[in-house]
Amino acid sequence: MKRIRFFQTVQWKIVILYLLLILIAMQVIGAYFIRSAESYYLNNFNETLNTQANLLAVNVEKYLEEEMVPREDIDNLIHNLFALRNADVQLLDQNGIVLTTTEENKAFIGQKNTRAEVNMALLGTRNESIQYNPETRQRVKVLALPIKKGTKILGVLYMVASMEEVYHTMRQINGIFATGTGIALLLTAALGIVLARTITTPVKEITRQATAMANGDFNRQVRIYSEDEIGQLGETFNLLTRRLKQALSQTEAEKEKLSSILANMSDGVIAADGDRNIILVNKPAQRILGVSYKTVLGKNLYEVLSIPGDSDERDSLFEENGSLLMDMNVEGEERLIRFSFTVLKNRAEQKHAGIIAVLQDVTEQKALERERQEFVANVSHELRTPLTTLKSYLEALEEGVVDDPELSRRFLRVLLNETDRMTRLVTDLLQLSRYDAGQYNFDFQPVNVPELLQDVVERFALQSRQENIELQLDFPAHDLPPVKADRDNIIQVLDNLISNAMKYSNENTKVMIQACEVGEKYVRIDIMDEGMGIRKRDLTRIFERFYRVDKARSRSMGGTGLGLSIARQIVLAHGGTIEIDSEWQKGTRVSFTLPVYEEMKNES
Known part of the structure; x- marks a missing residue:
């Protein structure tokens, strides 16, 4: 059963409590007052009745001692001495015979009153009681007072007094x-409502403000109605x-700020709670791990990072701050990921509060580090070989070979060749370093491709006849x-591409040079040979510096291993592309594109 609604408001609770308090107080006071008033009026009534009865008894005693007393004298005495209204008096002799009465009905005179009160009075016992008169429907006071002379009963004074005036007065008082x-x-009630409103109105204002705050509205202010404690509460709430x-x-x-930082970080960030469930993952982390926000949110950190071992072993890895380097398969590709994590601890409860992990994809970094190490090793090797040769021949010259003109000239030619080789190596390295730093100044001009290719082929014409390799142009x-x-x-x-094609071709083969337009924006140049070709495992690394497919043959031919790297850098700087397609023992095709000179094209 639901409560009545107004009992749920403080205002009506206060009003009802005040009403109940006043009602209870008035009832207690009223009960005490009415009791006291009733007792007072009843005592006064009884005292008056007893006084009148005793006075009459004393005065009629002498008449009852005489045997013959005129009734008129007794009537006069009773009427003169008895002053109570609404009361009837009977005077009875010692036998209970009514001698006189104040009642209008005089038929009772001479008759015997047989009421119990009279009989007890004739025996000498005073008797009084309150009775209900069925005829008048009123309460009456009945008093039977024996009249004595010593121990002798002379008669009885019987009185019946109505108490209606007393109770009427009490009803008026009530x-x-x-x-x-x-x-x-x-x-x-009126004052309670006013008082309750002075308390509840500010409270309602504060409640509405609290509700608005809960809904995100902080622009409202509580209205201050007074400077009392409620007003101070409103000021404090504001x-x-x-x-x-x-x-x-x-x-x-x-x-x-944090969202912006996380969104613009190049490193991935993952946050997990004390149960190792992921609660945050930024976009770089999603990209590094190859996952989406919805798929990993709420999942276990260990499962997402594919950390092996049971829960205890994995928890032991994250006891303190540290880092892990792991190989992960991301979308079918092996990646090297570094996890640097910070363990958050709740100092009050001495338990883990969460983990913040920073993810870095160091695959490229490690590859560059490996390339750098290989580059240093290759440069050292390439420089050491000619330097060793230079040292050996110089020592031989110092030891006396210089005295032999023919041998010393041969040694000097070797020294000159090795010096040229070192010069080419250093020149190529400097050129690559300028390209890497973006420090190149190209003089872009419209270049006629057929004329350019014909000039280059003419430069290789003598070499091609000597090596019995046919050079062909196709436009x-x-x-x-x-x-x-x-x-x-x-x-x-x-020069580099045609030189390589001829260097790795056998006699009685041909090198084809083709040129064609690709779309409307590029011209593609293809150099195709029928030489030894390149294995597929080497194609992915063919443009790396110092990488050689056939190291022994390349060095014997004087190559530095930087030609293709330089060619690639030049083509990319021109806004073109370069690629190699080869089949082992069948030949190689090198293709690169150059952008069309737009101004010339527009003029045409």
């Missing part, structure tokens, strides 16, 4: 008291609202558009 109680209750608004604004700003029937290029640098690329 009515006045009830009216006063009602007026007091109405005034109390201050709390302002402080809370400032705190939330600062928190939101910090949250935005489309229509004119090719000019390309935007630095002529000297593109000649260096072609």
Whole structure:
């Protein structure tokens, strides 16, 4: 069963409590007052009745001692001495015979009164009681007073007095008291409502403000109605609202900063709670791990990172701050991921509160480190070989070979060749370092591709006849558009590619050089040979510096191992692409593209 709604409000609780308090107080006071008034009036009534009865008994005693007393004298005496209204008096002799009465009905005179009270009085016992008169429907006081002379009973004074005036007076008093109680209750209710409103109105304002704050509205203020404790509470709540608004604004700003930092970090960040369940993962972490936010949120950190072992073994890894380096398969590709983690601890409860892990994909970094080490090793090896040769021949010259003209000239030619080899190596390294640093100045001009290729082929004509390798040019029937290029640098690329094609080709083979337009923006140049080819395992690393497919043959031919790397850098700097396709023992195809010179094209 539900409560009545107004019992759920403080205002009506206060009003009802005040009404109940006043009602209880009025009832207690009324009960005590009415009891006292009733006792007073009844005692006064009884005292008056007893006084009148004793007075009559004393005065009629002398008449009852005489045998013959005129009834008129007794009537006069009773009427003169008895002053109570609404009361009847009978005077009885010692036999219970009514001698006289104040009642209108005089038929009782001469008759015997047989009431129990009279009989007890004739025996000498005073008797009084309150009785209900069925005829008048009123309460009456019955008093039977024996009249004695010594021990002798002379008669009985029998009195019946109505108590209606006493109870009428009490009813009037009760009515006045009830009216006063009602007026007091109405005034109390009115004052209680006013008092309750002075308390509950500010409380309602504070409640509405608290509800608005719970819904995110911090712009409202509690209205202050007074300067008492309730008003001070309202002022304090307004201050709390302002402080809370400032705190939330600062928190939101910090949250935005943190979100911006996490979103723009190059490193991945994963946060987990004390149960190792993921609660935050930024976009770089999603990219590094190859997962989405929805799929990993709430999942166990160990499972997402694929950390092996049971829970105890994995927990032992995250007891203190540290880092892990792990190989992971991300979308079918092996990646090397470094996890640097910080363990958050709840100092009060002495237990783990969470983990913050920073993820870094160090695959490229490790590959670059490996390339750097290989590069240093290759440079050292490439320089050591000619330096060793130089030292050996110089020592031989110092030991006396210089005296032999023919042998010393041969040694000097070797020294010159090795010096040239070192010079080419250093020159190539310097050129690559400039490209790596972006320090290259190309003179881009419109270059006619057929003319360029013909010039380059003519330069290799003598070598091709000596090595019995045929050089062929293949152009489309229509004119090719000019390309935007630095002529000297593109000649260096072609020299390197054609030189390699001839170097790794056998006698009685041919090297084909083709040129064609690709779309409307590029011209592609292909150099194809029928030489030894390149194994597939070497194709992915063919553009690495100092990488050689056939190291012994390359060194014997004087190569530095940097030609293809330089060619690639030049082509990329021109905005083109370069790629190699080869089949072992069948030949190699090197293709690179150059952008069309737009101004010339537009003019045409």
